[in-house]
Amino acid sequence: MYRTHTCGELRISHAGINVTLAGWVQTIRKFGSITFVDLRDRYGITQLLFGEELNQQLESNPLGREYVIQVSGTVNERSSKNANIPTGAIEIAVQSFVILNKSAVPPFTIQDETDGGDDLRMKYRFLDLRRNTVKRNIELRYAVNRAARNFLHANGFMDIETPFLIKSTPEGARDFVVPSRMNPGQFYALPQSPQTFKQLLMVSGYDRYYQVVKCFRDEDLRADRQPEFTQIDCEMAFVEQEDILNMFEGMIKSIFKEVKGIDYTETVERMTWEDAMWQYGNDKPDIRFGMEICNLKFPAHTFPSKSGYEQLINGVDFKVFDEAETVVAIAVPGCSEYTRKQTDELTEWVKRPQIGMKGLVFIKCNEDGTFKSSVDKFYSEEKLKAIADVSGAKSGDLILILAGTEERTRKAMSELRLDLGERLGLRKKDEFKLLWVLDFPLFEYAEEENRWVARHHPFTSPKPSQIETMIQNNPVIEDAANYLKHPYANIKANAYDMVLNGNEIGGGSIRIYQRELQEKMFLALGMDAEEQQHKFGFLLGAFEYGAPPHGGIAFGFDRLCALMGGSESIRDFIAFPKNNSGRDVMLDAPSSIDQKQLDELQIRLHLK
C-alpha cells in the first residue's frame, strides 16, 4: 500500500503520529523557504508543509499541478486552522516525498468552477471526473444504486441478470443490432428493456425480480438522451396496481431517506392522466406549485364543482375565444402589477415557434378589487370577475389566457406555467414532490396507418373492467374520421407513472398474462398471427403454461440520480456519457472497423 491514511481522514487526534499519504497536487504555495502543498484524493484534501530542509529537493524535483506524489511525515496541529475542511486542523510536516507520476498542465482547471468548456471536458472526461462537483454526482449515483438494492433486497426481490444479445423485435423505438459471425446473415439486438424476460421470470415463479440494467435505444438523440441508459427494472407476481404503487412509493422514500436524509412521510399524491392533462397541460405535472390550469370553455372538465359556467367567455362576440376549440387560463400569484413591458414579453414568449400561440390574453386582478384586462372592450367588469372566480385568482394575481386547438393550447399553457413557476422561484431545487399519474389511455391513434399503437407498450393490461370490451370488439377502425367512437378509444391502461418535480422518473403497468388478450393486443397493433409468432412466440407460448398475474415498473436511473442531485441533465451523472450525436468523444467511438472484421461478419458497407 502506498499510504497509511487517506487525504480525508486525519484529525487533531492524530497529531504526533507518522503517516504516509498519496494523492494529487492540488495547489502549491511558496512562502520564502517553506512550501505548502494541498494534497487531494477521493476522500479530501490535506495540507503538506515542506520545510527548509526539503526545499533543495523540491528545487531539483519541482512539483506541478496534478502530479501524483507520495509523502511521509508527522501530523502536526496547524497554527491557523481551516474550518472549511474536515482536515483543516492539521498539516503534515513532510520528511520525505516521492514523485509517483508527473502531469502535463491540465487543459482546464480541476476545480468546482472550471474554465473548461463542454467539449473539452468530454474529451478529457478522466480529468473532469476529478472535479469535486462531478465526483459528488458519481458518488450520489452509487448511493442511489445501493439504497435501491438494499430496499429491494429487504423486500424479497432478487437481482436476476437477463441477456444482452437478444432478438430484434422493433416496437416503437429502433433496436441496436449486432451481426452474428457464427450465424451469418443473422443479428442479435441489444435490449430496449428486459421487459419480456422479466415477464418470463414471473411465469417461472421468481415473483420479485429486479435489476439495475443497461438498456439501449437507437433513437435520434434529443438533448439529454443517451443511446445507452440505465433502468432500475422491477417486476412482481400476484399483485394488483395498488400493491405496486405502495411498494415503489416505499422504495423511492427509502432512497430519499438513505441518500438525502429526507423523511418523505406524506402519502404520494395520485392523479388521473385526464386530470393531469386538463389541470397541468401535461402528463408529468410539477406539483411543487399550484397555478392549475382552468378550462374556461368547460370549467367542469377541471373542477367538477364548477358546472354551469359554459357561457363564461362565450356570447360577447370575442371571436378568438368563440372560435377556439380550447380556452385555458392560469392565475399567476402576485403578478397583477406586471408592467406593459412584462406582459408584452410574455406575449412574445408564447408566440415563439416552439410554443406556437397566436397571442396571450391577460387579466390583472388589482389589489383594490378592480380588473384590468387586454380584452376590456369585450368583457365587462362583472364578466372578468366571474372568470377570475372560476380561475381561482385572488386579488393581486395575473390571469393569463391562451386559446387554440386543444392539444397545442394545453401544451403551450403547460410550458407557460412551468416558465412562470421558474421565474417566480416556485420550482425549488431542494423541494421534492412525488406524484403518481394513473389511468392512461391504453391506445393512441396512429393516423398514417389508421390503427392503434400502444401508449405504454404492448404488454400492458387494460383495466380489469375493460378486458371484456377489448376481447369482444374488433380492433379494426372502420371509420377513420370517427376513431374516437371506436370502443378501444376509451380503454384505460392498468398503468402508472411516477413523477418527481415535473419529470417522469418511473413507469410501469400490470401486464397481460392471458394468451388470448395478448393476441388481441398484438392484433390491434397491426401484427398478424404469423408476425406475432415470429416476434413473440416464446411469450405467447409461456402464457400457456400457467402464467400468474403480474406487473412491474422501471425507473430511469440516470434521471432519478440527476433529479436527486438537483440537476435536470443526466449527462452529469454518467461517468462516461456520449454527446448528442451518440459519440464518445474521449474514445472517438463509433469508428471504422477493419475490412477483416466486416468480412468475417459477411456484411458490407453500403453508404448512400
Added chain:
Amino acid sequence: MYRTHTCGELRISHAGINVTLAGWVQTIRKFGSITFVDLRDRYGITQLLFGEELNQQLESNPLGREYVIQVSGTVNERSSKNANIPTGAIEIAVQSFVILNKSAVPPFTIQDETDGGDDLRMKYRFLDLRRNTVKRNIELRYAVNRAARNFLHANGFMDIETPFLIKSTPEGARDFVVPSRMNPGQFYALPQSPQTFKQLLMVSGYDRYYQVVKCFRDEDLRADRQPEFTQIDCEMAFVEQEDILNMFEGMIKSIFKEVKGIDYTETVERMTWEDAMWQYGNDKPDIRFGMEICNLKFPAHTFPSKSGYEQLINGVDFKVFDEAETVVAIAVPGCSEYTRKQTDELTEWVKRPQIGMKGLVFIKCNEDGTFKSSVDKFYSEEKLKAIADVSGAKSGDLILILAGTEERTRKAMSELRLDLGERLGLRKKDEFKLLWVLDFPLFEYAEEENRWVARHHPFTSPKPSQIETMIQNNPVIEDAANYLKHPYANIKANAYDMVLNGNEIGGGSIRIYQRELQEKMFLALGMDAEEQQHKFGFLLGAFEYGAPPHGGIAFGFDRLCALMGGSESIRDFIAFPKNNSGRDVMLDAPSSIDQKQLDELQIRLHLK
C-alpha cells in the same frame, strides 16, 4: 395482493387462521371424495385439502399440473405430518378457490429429476427455471452477487457503470460490433471487459472501483463458453500486488462465509507459475489432492533439494527416455496392485488423440518393498527404487511415467493426474481449495508473426525490477530460432490468478501507469505509434496527467457461482443462457432483420 402468505411460511403456530395463497399446482391426489393438492411458489410447497363440499366445483373446474390458482381457507394441523418440508405440519382446508390461469401439460416434468432433455429444457427455459434444482442455482447466484457487493462496499469500493457502446480495439479475442445508424459506416464495439475504463477511473482518482458487469467475446464457442458473460470487475489505486491478494482473498472468503457458511480460515496458498507448470502440469492446479508431478530428467526443476539425479533414468540405453525432451512421473497412492487390465486401460487412455502420448510406463511399488515395472529389462531394482524415492512414492503406490516433448507431456500428465484424482475420489465436491498462481511470464512468443503477445493483456506491468529490462531493450526478435534468449523472454508479469479446485476464477495484474512503458509494451506487441494512437490514444493521453500506480482483478462470476454450487457447467447458473452455437433457442435469436433496418444502417449482407 393475491395472497396473505407464501407457500413456504405457514407453520403449526398459524393453525386456525384464515389465509389466502396463490401458486402453481404441483401434484393432485384424489382420495374418494377429498382431494389433496400440493401448491408451489418460489418459497415452498403447502398442502391443500379440498373437502367434499368443494368436490362439485373441482369436477366442473378441474385442476391440472402447473395451473395457477388462488385459494382461501383455514390453516389446520395435519394428522400425518411431513417432516421433509418446512410446512409439513399443516395443511389448508380450502374454503374457496379461483383458477387464475390454466396450463397446458408441460413438455417435461417440473421436478428435481426431470424427464426433459437439454434442448427441450432450453427451448422452454421458463419452465426449466421452475425446477428446484435450477432455482437453487439462480438463488445462489444472487447470494454470491450480494455477498460480493456487500464486501466491496464495506471496503470502500464504488460501483461505477462503464459504457457498453465503445470502440473496437480487437486484441486477442474478437469484438462484437454494433453498426451506428447516426454515424454511417462506423461501428461501436461491445466491451470484452471494462479494462481501460476502470484504469481511467483510477486516473480520475476513484481509487476503489467495482462492477458486476456483462462482457462480450465473439469467439468460436467451446463447451461451456458463453458469448456474453459476467465479471466481478475491480480496480484499486495506490496498491501493490500484495494489497490486491489480501483484499480479494478476503472477498472470496467473505463470499464463502455468507453464501455457504464456510469459514475458510487458512491463508490461501501461493505458487509461482513455473512451479505450477512443473508440479501440476498446468497453470490452474487442483490442490485438493497431492500426486505432484516429478521431473525425472531434471528433478531439481521440481524439488530443488533433489539435485544430482541427472543420471536417474539415463544411461541404461532405454531410448524412449533417453531421447525424450521431458520425462515426468506421478505416484498414485495405493494403486500398486492395479491389474494388467487396469494399467492397459490407463495406457489406452493416454494414447487417445486428445492426450496424444505414445505410451505409459509404470512401476508398481509393492507393499513388500519390491518393484515391478513395465521397463524391468532396462532398470534394475536399485534404479527403480531410486526413481520411486525421487517421485515421492511409498510402498503400495503406482508410479506412472510419461515421456515426450515438454509442453505436450506436461499437459498429458496434468490430465492423467486429474483423471486419477477423479477416479480415486480425491476431488471432493464439498471441499474448496483456493490458490494464488503468481509470476506469470509477461509475454508469449507468436511464431507465425515472430513477435511477442501479451500473456495476460497489454496493460499488465512487468515486475518492478524488470521495468528497466523492458525499457532498455529493443522488443524486436532478431533471431527467431533463439527467441528464448531475448531479454523479454524472461520478464515476469506483475500478475496473479486465483484458482479454485483447479479452475481459474479470477485474474488480474498491477497495471502499467507510465506512458513510456505502455508505448514500449504496445510496440512489443507489433503496434506502431499510429495504431497505438488510433486505438489507445485516450489511455496514453490519460497517463500524461498524473496516473497513479494501480492494479485490479476480474472474477468470472458465472464460473465462481457454478463452482460454489458444486458444478463445472456455467450454463446451469445463468437464467437465460445461449447454447454452444451462441443461439438463444427460446427466443430463436439471432435471427434475420428487416431490410428497412439494414437500409437505415447502410449495410448489406454479403454472404459467402
